[in-house]
Amino acid sequence: MRLPLAGKRALVTGGASGIGAAAARALSAGGAHVVIADMDELGAASLADELGGSSWAVDLLDADAVTDARLAGVMDGIDILVNNAGIQRVSPIQDFDPAEFRRILNLMLEVPFLLIRAALPGMYDAGFGRIINVSSVHGLRASPFKSAYVAAKHGLEGLSKVTALEGGEHGVTSNCVNPGYVRTPLVEKQIADQAAVHGIPEDEVLGRILLTESAIKRLVEPDEVGSLIAWLASPDAAMVTGASYTMDGGWSAR
Numbered sequence: 001m002r003l004p005l006a007g008k009r010a011l012v013t014g015g016a017s018g019i020g021a022a023a024a025r026a027l028s029a030g031g032a033h034v035v036i037a038d039m040d041e042l043g044a045a046s047l048a049d050e051l052g053g054s055s056w057a058v059d060l061l062d063a064d065a066v067t068d069a070r071l072a073g074v075m076d077g078i079d080i081l082v083n084n085a086g087i088q089r090v091s092p093i094q095d096f097d098p099a100e101f102r103r104i105l106n107l108m109l110e111v112p113f114l115l116i117r118a119a120l121p122g123m124y125d126a127g128f129g130r131i132i133n134v135s136s137v138h139g140l141r142a143s144p145f146k147s148a149y150v151a152a153k154h155g156l157e158g159l160s161k162v163t164a165l166e167g168g169e170h171g172v173t174s175n176c177v178n179p180g181y182v183r184t185p186l187v188e189k190q191i192a193d194q195a196a197v198h199g200i201p202e203d204e205v206l207g208r209i210l211l212t213e214s215a216i217k218r219l220v221e222p223d224e225v226g227s228l229i230a231w232l233a234s235p236d237a238a239m240v241t242g243a244s245y246t247m248d249g250g251w252s253a254r
């Protein structure tokens, strides 16, 4: 049986953990060679070993790591780019550290732009490419205390659509995936912050804050998002571009 992604080379940022790791596993199961790009050097190397892929140990916030020359080498031959690395900070705007705001915009909007910019020439030459941007329900909806994250994800939605418009005639699609809360370390880390900022106990954060808007009252599993990402990379999704696919248990139906 021919695997849908056989012969393709994928790069997943933040691929050592959570959604990125699940995406790497799903792309690999589809037959792709996967490059795990992550600042967690050991985690990236160990998952790459498990999948028979390769790893790129990189802090994407290090300007020297994302120069044109470095990126040209790394992105050479990449058919599928998953922009996934992300972080979260929960704080009211008046207390939000401007340096943190810039870091989040850099990692979650400017770095995806730089990677897309470096990937497109090769994809255009090949007449094929898949850009998959891990956005969030917060790319489409806002929540209080997440000014940088919501701003970055809304920006990523715009970047993804412009990429879709420019890439269409070259066989390149660009889409966002928009999960609600997913069972990953990123969510586990913010439970204490949410409890503090909302003034409630930690064990009430899931029910009273994170899942209030969802019709289905559970966290999304990383594998469910990985499966959607692998489908967007596949030939079956060739006519899907400029889209944002929610997987939020009905949150954005409101």
Ligand code: NAD
Pocket (backbone or CB within 6 Å): 013, 014, 015, 016, 017, 018, 019, 020, 037, 038, 039, 040, 058, 059, 060, 061, 084, 085, 086, 087, 107, 134, 135, 136, 137, 178, 179, 180, 181, 182, 183, 184, 185, 186, 187
């Ligand atoms: P995670 O914390 O489990 O994994 C993030 C990975 O990114 C880690 O391996 C980390 O080492 C890596 N990373 C962080 N900063 C980096 C940097 N500067 N350079 C290189 N690698 C870096 O997070 P996750 O929950 O899997 O989130 C992944 C993406 O999914 C993020 O963009 C996040 O905004 C998005 N998302 C998450 C949820 C959720 O509920 N978990 C929901 C919607 C969207």
